[in-house]
Amino acid sequence: MKDNNSFSILSPLDRDNVYRQLSATACHDLGLETLCRELTNDPKERNIITAILSNMTADQKTARYRQEVFRDVLALPELRTKMTELFDKIEFIRNFGSTRIDNDEKIGLWHLLHRLDELKDYILCVESMRECLSDERITSEGLTGFKKYLDSLYDDACFAEMKKDIFELKQKTSDIRSVTIGINVNERFEAVSMGLISINDTTFKKSNIISNFADAISSKDKIQKGCDWNGNMHYQLIEKEKTESVMKFMENLSGFMTIRDKPFMDAGIRSTIVNAANGDGVQNSTFYLDKILNKILDSLVKKLRNTLSKYADIAIINITQLIPEFMYYIRFAEFVSKYREKGYSFCEPQVLDSDRNDMDAQGLYNLKLALNSMPMEDIVCNDLIFDKAHTIYILTGANRGGKTTLTQAVGLMYVLAQGGISVPASSFSYKPVDCIYTHFPADEDKTMDLGRLGEECVRFKEIYTECTSDSLLLLNETFSTTSFEEGYYIARDSVRALMKKDVRTIFNTHMHKLASDADEMNKDGNSSMVSSLIMRSDEGKRSFKVEIALPEGSSYARDIAEKYGVTYKMLTNEQ
Template sequence: MADTMEMIDQSDISLLYPDADSLRRHSLGEDIARLSHETEEQLELSCLMDLKSCDFGSFYTSDPEVILYRQETFADMMANPSLIGILHKMIPFLNDITELRRMGSDSAASTEAYLYSITEVELYTSLLELLQTQLLPLAPNFKSAAFRKFAERINILTGSEYYRNLNDELKELTSRVREIKSITIGVNLDAQLRAERAGVLSINNDHFKSGELLDKMLRLNFKNDDMTCIAPLVSFRKGQSDNQQAALSNAFNGAINDVFKSSVRSWKKVIQLYVLENTDFLIRMMPEIEFVTKGTELLLKLKEAGCTLCNPVIEPMTEKTFRTKGLCNPIVTLKLNAPVVPNDFRFDEDGMIYVLTGPNRGGKSVITCAVGIAFVMAQLGLPVCADECTISPTDAIYTHFPTGSEDTIDKGRLGEECSRLGTIFEQVTEDSLVLLDESLSSTGSYEGAYIASEVLQGFSLVRCRGIFCTHLHDLAASVDSINETCLAKGGVKIDNLVAAIEEGSRSFKIKRMKPDGKSYARDIAEKYGLSIDKILKKIQTK
């Protein structure tokens, strides 16, 4: 068995991490990627996947090797969608094994532990049979290292002599235990006919039958029947107090434990040497199984809704690259169950931070979230909703969206907004992404624009990537002067984006240009007949 174990290291088998070292680094937080619960909520990531065992942050990574490894895993899942069902079927087995271990640890050397051990082995062999009959036939199709290693491991386990012997021994032990129907007890009495000592005489494969002494004496066919009682059978607990029931149960259990003691020891040794070792890696994979199955189901829904998916090209974090063509917001796509207006988007030396303005419901928040979700999906190892995408991972994503926080009671909304911005500045680095949606809109436009310009300067000097989605048109108009100050101090350049209006209607297209705040009002006024020319015409014709 030791030789078999050495053929493939089970610690290396993961659907999400290429080796034990990358898993260790992620567990210790050494791959420097942070996705807070607040960011998850504000980007509405639960609309993509409803994860039960872990949150998105548990899988968020900045390691290019890990991201590429996962891209291969999801490619295999998409090419072999029946894997979803196979992996789903594994979960009940693994949940039951986990629960049995918990229960068995409370009854270390009892008959209960013996029975738990047998059940655990039954679950283990049934699980391997499932994988042998359903997963291994797909193995020739696998291109990812994850599924190739997984299939190889299952092939080794199910093909080993130890596994075959385990199956044979399990059948024998199961049969032996399942056939036990009763026990015969011998009881010594004292002079007053009170029970003095008792012990197990035999373990039987048949049930005792209720009888009468007269039947036993008169009916010849009962005379040699050791399983028919000379008195009626009564309920085990009839006429007993709780203490008496507990005492009798303990006595029975103690006697049976003595009978099975050697079997418990030998069988537990089998569990410890083989089954525990070979189910640990499967139990560890449970959160990964949930993530890859739900991730694949998400991708299939997006494809069905007409969304284009692509695996992003991953560049070093220091490059701070983000270029997309045909970027879409997957949450809006799922809600509409139809393709949405795509946009091209990029961070570059002329714009690492954008001030995004435009009309209400013109797509500003949609594109802001789309950029954030693209980073999240890419760094989870998923394809992104775009025709093309090249990305340098972030070390964290920080969001500052409108919130109904209770802090507004004590601080006021503006105070609460400023407090949250201050917290972001305490953590943000040049490798972070910052997304602000209608920040500082709780105060007057003059005060809001002033504070916002200070905030923009701060992010520019941090040199992070970011989007500031706002109605503060004075802020957008002051981008040139902000750049003049920041560039002189080594900051990154800020640029403008506009949610375009075409012929008085929202186009949901995001354009890189300087905004003309009046143009939105002018187009809307024209559309609804409220330009001065049309107003005069209405007055003259009434």
């Protein structure tokens, strides 16, 4: 999720977590793509949100860290609005600014000045972020840490000094009339190095370099002591390199030496000195200088611009890496706020410190019902627990009675809770899972080679091998594609094996006999136990309410007949 040199608002810096990736099949079975489409229209953002939700860790501190950040973001809509505006501005500058110019492209003064404008805008954005995050209502470790991280980047990149320099030294392109460049020469008047002295609002009085050169050396008193520019509007060639250091020379470079004490900047600043080729191949110094002066400006500007970018972009890149994480929280906060206004119930999850893989969900419902615009008053909420006596549920009930809806709802609760997000329930306490595995009916085209039962067996064995006591397993109609007798024996052995692994499981099935055998399977003496969970019916009507109880009769055959439309009434269309 993060590298060793960066900050994250998704994970504490002191955690070295192990993450497990939800499979594409599990994401599909849980309906994550439907949820993410509701969060944002931006495909890139949807991919980022899906990646965060599906990258799971059982670390309890990480889950708490995330939900504290989300609590702050959810409670402060003005923070969401302002940060979104700032992120959009930073992304616009990055995508369309002068930094996108190819390194080999000719770069002139306009691009340098434009770059100064961009850097000023960057600095103002960072300052605004720091101001937003200084809100005393922000209490989460993640956002207070993010503020400290911004402060550190701001100081290390010398943004305060740089902003002062930009405001003092920045001039509009229309005001520039000349540029003063210093050139160091050797005894043969060959240019050996050069640097930018000043940007001027007045043109030079003389434009011919030869006449300027002649004026400069026509008398001894015209040769200047030292290398500081004396204000004359013509070039002065220096007799030889002085003993002053390069860094001393660069103190005249428009005040940018406010950052000279930064170790990582010294090399960049020195790079504003352009080394010129010399040697016996250069025979005419005046011709050589004339040739160089035609190109020197672009070269110097490019080096200066790259120097500025080097120390500013270090901070900007680290900040922009956090934008996707922040947008993740913002999009979910907007979603929860929107659906709360519509009357839907959400609560903040509570992470349990228990060694047991416990869960207590009160008033839970499947979020997809809300996404399908079912009014909250029409949604049937349920209570469900996981503990030692209720680790594996065999869920039975009438066809279209809500078994799959409940199974999916439990998976979504864990995904959202571990992502730090408020969950669709009145209360939810849980111990995080390391991953969620789903075994829902496969598409026809995936079963051509092995057949449906063969495909189901292979897929279940793979899941069983990967899952741990910290996992959540959701089985939907598993082993129901063969005869009842064959499916029952495979399913019973599978459940007994899951008891040994102590895996939190919901097994949604029509095999009522499997649920009836719960007490007998519990005699094996495993640490986890199996319970029969039913979708209760009231006088034959579906209530969509679950209850821990023995199966309500042997309705398997009738449910299967209804599922495939082969009851008498369905076949004859009689009412």
